[in-house]
Amino acid sequence: MKAVALIILNRLGLGLVTLFVVSVLIFAAVNMLPGDFAQAILGQGATEEAVAAIREDLGLNKNPVARYTDWLGGILKGDFGVSFAQANFSSFAGEDASKGGIGSVAAQLEPRFKNTLFLAAVAAIISVPISLILGIMAALYRNSIFDRFVNVSTLTSISSPEFFVAYVLILFLAVLNPVLPSLSNIFAEMSFTERLIKTLLPALTLTLVVTAHMMRMTRAAIINLLASPYIEMARLKGIKPARVIVFHALPNALAPIINVIALNLAYLVTGVVVVEVVFVYPGIGQLFVDSVKIRDIPVVQACCLIFAAAYILLNLTADIFSILSNPRLRHPK
């Protein structure tokens, strides 16, 4: 177990380095985009004085390195800072502005992040069991019509762009047969059931996008094992094919399956940008798009850190589980 703890620490350390690199890259990328917050927010009214006034207020005049280190200093103290939008509003309305209206980056992110996690959870609860069951069935009846059908349909949905999948679902489930709402504008006061119903269409879209990967990995991992001698032994004992797969093949195929599930869970958190925009779902992806549009760097940075952290943590979890599920790795010589 000590070895596992060491691995975790090691990986967490590397994760921090990755986050740092990501933040530098994002900062540089956003700065390289044409236009800045002052120009974006003023639009056609971007006269030179107004742009200069906002840049002055927000410290956009400072050189990028100084701005980055300021931001990094805040992060190290656990302070995500104040969004440009908020800072700009405060400079209009005075100090009291923070009592209402737009809060700090952390306050702005919190409800959005919860919404995104809720969507990811709903999508995961639907997609993970479906993919596993489909994968096992496809392995069991491999090369049958069923296998082909499942493969073709899941591959089709993963190969289509997300917004297209979303529009197809809207067409069939909201416009032609109005069973689900096409607008997923959930908010805090909503009851759980209402929230769940509003979240279903985006969750189904994400399900269609991630199922193929998990299902095919399950199928491949199991089929890979079916050629092993111990499976042949089990079959020779006269165990039914379904039992062979579920009790003998599946436990040994878990490592790659867990890996791919974790990867897809990470995608459910980070890949929601387009889906949230199409369904007007107030999650972190929508906030991200809004913030990039107005070049609100503190918010963009915070969103990216969350996305990167989700990937790093879920990958770490995947590795740990695959170690734990493999006795050879659990007890290294």
Add this chain to the structure above:
Amino acid sequence: MNITRRDVLKAGAAATALSLMPTIPAHSMPKKGGRLRLGLDGSNTSDSWDSRTHSDIFMILSGHGTVFDCLTEIAADGQLTGELAESWDSDDAKTWVFNLRKGVTFHNGKSFGADDVIESLQLHVAEGAKSAAQPIVSNISEMKKMNEHQVQLVLDKGNADFPFLMSDYHICMFPAGQIPEAMANGIGTGLYAVQSFDPGVRLVTKRYADHYKGDGVGHFDEVEVIAINDTAARMNALMTGQVDAVNRVDFNTEPLLRANPNLGIFEVTGNQHYTFPMLSKTAPFHDNNVRQALKHAINRQEMVDKILQGHGQVGNDHPIGPANQYHFSDLPQTEYDPDKARSLLSKAGLSELNVDLSASNAGFPGAVDAAQLYQASAKAAGININVVQEPADGYWSNVWLKKPWCACYWSGRTTEDWMFSTAYEAGVPWNDSEWDHPRFQELLYKGRVELDSDKRRAIYHEMQMILNQEGGVIVPMFASYVGASSTGLANNGTIGNTWMMDNARMAERWWFA
């Protein structure tokens, strides 16, 4: 010289040349109640109740159209009426006295009075303020409280249209002494009080009981404004009945909306226009023959048909639209005429012309396509337009006012003087054609203080003609405001055309039939 409120109103009555297409059934008896759900674009997480920063429909409708009020209001038929001001008066267009409505309270219970007006106006000229209404307010040299319900505003330069300017959606009235709080929480005097506001997501408001406007308006119990920036999502939300009305209808899916018996389109042509401004002091645009040649090399009807898909009308190279009082509708239309363009070019001593046209869809929706249409139609006149696709980001800072020729849009202004002094007066920051014409300038100053309606008409007609024949801005088209709503919604049959969504006042003027 004597101007009364009645004169101003009379002038306003002339502005009722509205091109309405009411497909929504109009019922004479409004019904009370219900929750209006609007799906609007133009929202962002940076939105706030600071009306000085409002620039797009989401906050314009939520702000001055729902939660806040201005001193004056432009009615659906284009006439100027009082909102928080009951009446106003001036003897010389310079000293204006506004009589304020009595018994008005803010949503937090504070009563409205002269101090609120003065403090709200001063917001726009405060040190470092970035208000879009700054040019209007900075013309006020003296603000004086006569008594609790009367203010006197003395202007630096006289302006006969001043009461019109006080209806600008930036100039909302805030409670004096509590402005930061009011801006943070949205405390106004409007028909609806804020229940919850999540910037970039949604606004929920509730009808303010015992409102000073009475029971004749503001028929809904609640109004919910939902931010739907994605066009397809907005159209879907309307088609699946999750919102009652949407703005900026997508022309590609419009036939589907029309085919749906439960939905109706409402369309008005106002002052919103798309332009191609040329820097008229920069070669080759400093030669009027070149400018005129370019005006004759554009096929305006084709633009209206293909870029606006019929939702608009051709422009005549001046910014005064059908929602203005003194629109010169008899001004001869500049037509597409390659031969004439060619002969104008040879007058300028050129056998052919090569020019760059900078365009991006940030300029106006479809600007790049429009530039390419222009390129094709101009070719026949020996004009080679090189369309330069500019990035949408930073377009207004890096291209507009900087590149010699580009694409641009204007939402228009309610008064001629306001429009001209925003973009055509010599030396103003938004003069995007470097326009400096002695006669035009003289007329501008004359019209500003002229109180006689007929004389003003003559002045503004001449100004439109000057722009048509010499101006540096090509105005190929006026774009309609196209919205859609469920047939469950009704209005009195007249839809305002100074801004989209019934002058952004659907919450006030519509009801559930």
